[in-house]
Amino acid sequence: MPVLVCDAGATRIKFGIVDNGQVLAHDSIPSRSEGPLAMRLPDLAAALRGICRMNDVPLESVRGISMSVPSIVDVRTGRILAEYGRFRDMPTLDLRAWAREEFGKPLAIENDARMACIGEWRAGAGRGCDNMVMITLGTGLGVSAVMEGRLVRGVHGQAGILGGHITVKYGGTPCPCGSIGCAESEASSKVLAAVARAHPAFPGSALAREELLDFAAVFRTAAAGDACGLAVREHSLQVWSSLAVSLIHVYDPELFVIGGGIMASADVILPAVRSYVERHANTPWGKVTIVPTALGDTAALVAGEWLLQDQFPQ
Ligand SMILES: [Zn+2]
Structure with a gap:
């Protein structure tokens, strides 16, 4: 089943669709990370719906969403524990609730460096x-x-x-x-x-x-x-x-x-x-x-499937 992935970096929020280890499509929107992440969520939701529509992936077929953020994450609760001058509202957000309300889907979340490592480990240089x-x-x-x-x-x-x-x-x-x-x-x-x-x-x-x-x-x-x-x-x-x-x-x-x-x-x-x-x-x-x-910029996106299975096993 396809998984939606987002990588909230300091300058761009990358997002895409991953299925069976392949990035089917990806794109990005500006992060505006000097402001709150909450302000970017409506644009991100629209971008995720848009990329599904353009690639004929019905939202009903999507298993869930994986997201990486530049911070420390408690993967049990999905809460972000700190902020480092970017997206300063991160510790106040409940992104799992956002994904549930917006898409009716589970959201897996992890630190961005760890996501890139997962991608390289599962499907890249560290396979x-x-x-x-x-x-x-x-x-x-x-x-x-x-x-x-x-x-x-x-x-x-x-x-x-x-x-x-x-x-x-x-x-x-x-x-x-x-x-x-x-x-x-x-x-x-x-x-x-x-x-x-x-x-x-x-x-x-x-x-x-x-x-x-x-x-x-x-x-x-x-x-x-x-x-x-x-x-x-x-x-x-x-x-x-x-x-x-x-x-x-x-x-x-x-x-x-x-x-x-x-x-x-x-x-x-x-x-x-x-x-x-x-x-x-x-x-x-x-x-x-x-x-x-081996995967460069797309490593964190490729990791999305593994992360979702890790936090919401099926
Ligand atoms: Zn230091």
Whole structure:
């Protein structure tokens, strides 16, 4: 039976129809996540009805809805436990009640990094693998893990997904999460401009003249030999690589999957992380395989079927 899926990201709410492991159709609407999620629900409901209509999938045939959000979720109650400056009303919403009233369907809900990991585990780079860690390099650093064939959730739903908040720099940059020197507060898209501007070579750097100071600009200027670009690239690679070593020491994976928008520069990132991990991870049994995602942006959508079955078994 088809499942409707939505992935409420910071800039776009992606949605689609998944059936038998295949994304039949997908699209997106703007998130406007600086405002409340409740304000976006009428548009999302209309978009879900629209995509069903356009693809000849009658709503009566849909089994339910799966949704991923950028927060910690209590999967037993379906309630969102926190907000991090986006969709600030999330902890007040009962999305299961919304889905019931709007569509008469059950709604499964999960953290977005964990959803992407589920997608890669069930149908992507981690297919057939019982022990994997996935990290998403983007606005923040999303982490999730599968151990011994089970998704790691923890008693409060936060196990694994705070992996981007492992301390990689003692006494480093304070992080909005409350900790100091987190991987995410040292090297992610949201802190990149501050990291670059703090470098002494920034005023004379090509980066100072970039309209959009993103990782694409950093990798481009570094490749051209720009001193600040090279320093920021090296700093970021070191942060992600040391985080990878810590995650490998914590979870004992066979497979380490890296995704996210910054992986547009996978040709530089993958060899750097692999080489660092080979030198510094303690894995006397052998070598962790480090690969890019297979599903990219659609991983969280593909996970929708598994999640619905997990939270509403049939
Ligand atoms: Zn943090």
